[in-house]
Amino acid sequence: MSTKLWGGRFQEESEGWVNEFGASIRFDQLMADEDVMGSLAHVKMLQKTGILSESDSQQIIAGLEEIQQDIHTNKIQFSTDNEDIHMNIESILTERIGAVAGKLHTGRSRNDQVATDFHLYLKVRLPKIIQAIEAVQTTLVKLAEENVETVMPGYTHLQHAQPISYGHYLMAYYQMLKRDKERFTFNEQHTDILPLGSAALAGTTFPIDRQFVASELGFDSVYANSLDAVSDRDFVLEFLSNASILMMHLSRLCEEISMWVSYEFSYLELSDAFTTGSSIMPQKKNPDMAELIRGKSGRVFGHLMGLLATMKSLPLAYNKDLQEDKEGTFDTVKTILPALKVLNGMLKSLKVNKARMQAAVENDYSNATELADYLTTKGIPFREAHKIVGELVYEAIEGQQNLQDFPLTKFQEIDATIDETVYEILDPVTAVRRRQSEGGTGFDQVIQQIQQAKTELSK
Secondary structure, three states: OOOOOOHHHOOOOOOHHHHHHHOOHHHHHHHHHHHHHHHHHHHHHHHHOOOOOHHHHHHHHHHHHHHHHHHHOOOOOOOHHHOOHHHHHHHHHHHHHOHHHHHHHOOOOHHHHHHHHHHHHHHHHHHHHHHHHHHHHHHHHHHHHHOOOOEEEEEEOOEEEEEEEHHHHHHHHHHHHHHHHHHHHHHHHHHOEEOOOOOOOOOOOOOOOHHHHHHHHOOOEEOOOHHHHHHOOHHHHHHHHHHHHHHHHHHHHHHHHHHHOOOOOOOEEOOHHHOEOOOOOOOOOEOHHHHHHHHHHHHHHHHHHHHHHHHOOOOOOOOHHHHHHHHHHHHHHHHHHHHHHHHHHHHHHOEEOHHHHHHHHHOOOOOHHHHHHHHHOOOOOHHHHHHHHHHHHHHHHHOOOOHHHOOHHHHHOOOOOOOOHHHHHHOHHHHHHOOOOOOOOOHHHHHHHHHHHHHHHHO
């Protein structure tokens, strides 16, 4: 006969290598604290409802609290023979307090137990992720405030497009992270629902009090349907999706940091603390931390795709396939929190080469749109103005000069009323300052964005 806690109807044991394949304790031991928390709330409810006697309940509670203390001090050794974190803790409890430990599982199943553990795991970590995002946002705002009037090229297709404020550029990433934070905050709503009390799939005949357990564990509500409760992993998919979008944003920023620190751009310089050297080329200063964040985005995307593929054909209710929901989630948490911390450190310590950025917009044609807009103020239709300026740009390229190098007489051939003010219009700093449409790169607009961000972060 099988010695497993569930082994009553089994007449033979699985071989060790089969147990190893089916066991999840190697990774789900990360939820040990959550598992004990759930069990403590459950046994307190069993006592409150009279399902267990006070004597039995207090004995179980004392045993669980002792195990919890040992978990915190790393004194517990888990075994693959007991498959998962739930069976391991119940086995340890049985060793310590005897057969009364078996009463703990009254009115519940591992199906609602593991779902509860997983909800608790994310419930604890989502606020930490949100806090880490806010830390990066705060650094971006500070850096933007220091660079409101730092002018750099704005790009489309990686070609110089129009001059912009570097502060404006940084605030674009603030807005991306704001949406990320909102997504994780919404994710908290679907994580804050208690599955416990749904048992295997159909509820239980015992007179349990699910609302009491929810209150004990700090859940906002309970699942309204027991089938849904044990089979739902939407909250995990939301988390992995949100994490993927977050990592995509971090990857884009790190891609640009990696470009901006290159010799060809030299817009930024990273601190030595966030770069590495070469084993063969003494001059190298590589943006390895930025590259790693960019690279780690792929593994987070993979975890999302993996769980979507796992879930897509699962019939109700619980299936062993759902064991595959955890490793990717644990790894995602372990990936995004350090990535945010490292990025924050990089941003705090980087140096901005303002002169290099300024020079990049003084020797290009990113002021061409300014000239086209200026010509429209002379009554020339924009499409015609666009054509005229395009021809001037071609002529300037051929003559190896900039638009602002043309004599006034050249502009007056287009319209006789053009005067010296055209050169002010062509100045890149003026070009940025004048773009005062709401949300634009004009300095006053960037200051407004920063003030709004500060207000948001102060809440």
